[in-house]
Amino acid sequence: MQTREVKVGNVIIGGGHPIVVQSMCNTRTSDIDASVAQCKRLYEAGAGLIRLTVPTLDDVQALAAVRERLRECGIDTPLVADVHFSSEIAIAAAETVEKVRINPGNFHKDFDRAKEQFARLVKVCKEHGTAIRIGLNHGSLGDRITTLYGNTSLAMKEAAMEWLGLCEENDFHDVVVSLKASNTIVMVEAYRLLARAMEERGMAYPLHLGVTEAGNGDSGRIKSAAGISALLSEGIGDTIRVSLTEDPVNEIPVAQYLADRYGHRLHSSMVSLNIEGGKATAVYEAPSRERFMLDMACDFGKMLLDRKIDDVEFRGSYRAADGSEIRLDGSEEAAYFSDELLQAARRRFYKPEYVACPGCGRTMYNLEETFNEVKRRTSHLKGMVIAVMGCIVNGPGEMADADWGYVGEGGHKVTIYRKKTPVLKHIPENEAIDRLLELIEGN
Numbered sequence: 001m002q003t004r005e006v007k008v009g010n011v012i013i014g015g016g017h018p019i020v021v022q023s024m025c026n027t028r029t030s031d032i033d034a035s036v037a038q039c040k041r042l043y044e045a046g047a048g049l050i051r052l053t054v055p056t057l058d059d060v061q062a063l064a065a066v067r068e069r070l071r072e073c074g075i076d077t078p079l080v081a082d083v084h085f086s087s088e089i090a091i092a093a094a095e096t097v098e099k100v101r102i103n104p105g106n107f108h109k110d111f112d113r114a115k116e117q118f119a120r121l122v123k124v125c126k127e128h129g130t131a132i133r134i135g136l137n138h139g140s141l142g143d144r145i146t147t148l149y150g151n152t153s154l155a156m157k158e159a160a161m162e163w164l165g166l167c168e169e170n171d172f173h174d175v176v177v178s179l180k181a182s183n184t185i186v187m188v189e190a191y192r193l194l195a196r197a198m199e200e201r202g203m204a205y206p207l208h209l210g211v212t213e214a215g216n217g218d219s220g221r222i223k224s225a226a227g228i229s230a231l232l233s234e235g236i237g238d239t240i241r242v243s244l245t246e247d248p249v250n251e252i253p254v255a256q257y258l259a260d261r262y263g264h265r266l267h268s269s270m271v272s273l274n275i276e277g278g279k280a281t282a283v284y285e286a287p288s289r290e291r292f293m294l295d296m297a298c299d300f301g302k303m304l305l306d307r308k309i310d311d312v313e314f315r316g317s318y319r320a321a322d323g324s325e326i327r328l329d330g331s332e333e334a335a336y337f338s339d340e341l342l343q344a345a346r347r348r349f350y351k352p353e354y355v356a357c358p359g360c361g362r363t364m365y366n367l368e369e370t371f372n373e374v375k376r377r378t379s380h381l382k383g384m385v386i387a388v389m390g391c392i393v394n395g396p397g398e399m400a401d402a403d404w405g406y407v408g409e410g411g412h413k414v415t416i417y418r419k420k421t422p423v424l425k426h427i428p429e430n431e432a433i434d435r436l437l438e439l440i441e442g443n
């Protein structure tokens with residue numbers, strides 16, 4: 001898909017330029033020292049764009065200070081302000097940094113008012129040469145659009161086309177769009193629908209890809225690689241973020257692998273493949289465990305998502321960190337990777353499905369530690385969808401399909417959700433996992 005170029009500071013997204021790898025700080029933006037330090041680590045790791053959350057107008061000042069400190073150190077990586085709900089904050093941020101990420105639908109409940117506020121933002125962006133990302137996540141589309149189209153990939157596409165239409169009416173074209181979901185099928189379908197709709201309307205805005213709330217560890221990496229690679233392999237996608245509930249620096253090598261592979265600078269370590277009766281048997285000679293994991297997710301994620309195959313078996317080997325050869329043939333680890341990939345593509349569920357946000361400056365508690373503890377204590381609940389979300393502002397909306405949600409309120413308190421309904425509020429953090437388990441077992 002040939003997209004138009006969108007200039008974000010000194011970086012160009014789209015127009016055939018290399019895929020831009022990006023990440024987001026999980027520091028409080030108001031903690032300027034911590035934010036500058038994390039931006040530096042992300043820059044050193046290779047991030048091409050760095051996003052920071054901007055929950056209040058005061059954080060716009062902090063963002064400006066972070067930017068200034070980075071520029072003083074010779075770091076000119078463009079910064080992106082992540083803004084929700086407030087057009088005033090988005091406008092102030094648009095005067096400060098190179099790009100603003102918004103979900104314009106949540107500017108106002110009334111669509112006409114939201115459109116007016118969006119038009120004001122566009123005007124400021126035009127004056128300052130600031131780009132916009134229209135970031136519409138599955139689960140945070142708003143009532144108007146979901147009443148019309150359901151909470152579906154079609155709704156995501158329709159919402160994006162509506163806002164892109166408004167950009168065009170305002171003669172504004174420095175726009176990137178994302179349609180993220182934690183469900184890989186919904187995510188891939190939404191981007192495909194949008195790519196087709198833009199083509200039909202003669203639009204070619206760059207796309208920012210991501211599987212949101214992908215979790216952590218192997219599962220987060222496999223889920224992200226499967227979803228993102230399915231699209232990159234079709235030429236869809238100009239910039240990517242791999243969202244992990246970990247140190248954001250860990251996201252960069254995974255995203256860089258995807259950028260390199262689909263920028264034709266890297267090949268799979270698979271050496272042979274046989275497909276028979278819907279089952280793929282693949283032999284690898286991988287230089288590392290990480291590489292094998294990402295290779296196999298890219299080689300078979302799309303085939304599983306598109307139901308071209310139903311199962312996959314891994315053979316061959318990868319090199320361990322000490323250089324020894326780890327054989328996959330018939331091993332428990334090979335079966336584990338097959339299970340993980342099938343679950344990432346939503347073809348077979350062998351454990352609970354976890355939805356966990358990566359955390360950001362709004363995070364209300366130690367997300368990584370809590371998520372790992374929730375995983376440890378709920379690992380027997382196969383087939384259930386359990387969400388662990390950092391904040392009450394965006395968490396409930398974004399955990400879309402979860403059966404249960406653990407959402408940080410702030411002040412060391414947690415709200416537990418059953419589907420979309422808060423069932424226990426203001427639970428002290430140190431009791432919340434017990435209470436969640438009691439509720440699940442009671443159901």
Ligand code: SF4
Nearest residue numbers: 357359360390391395
């Ligand atoms: S849900 Fe998580 S990533 Fe999203 S705004 Fe809240 S803390 Fe940040």
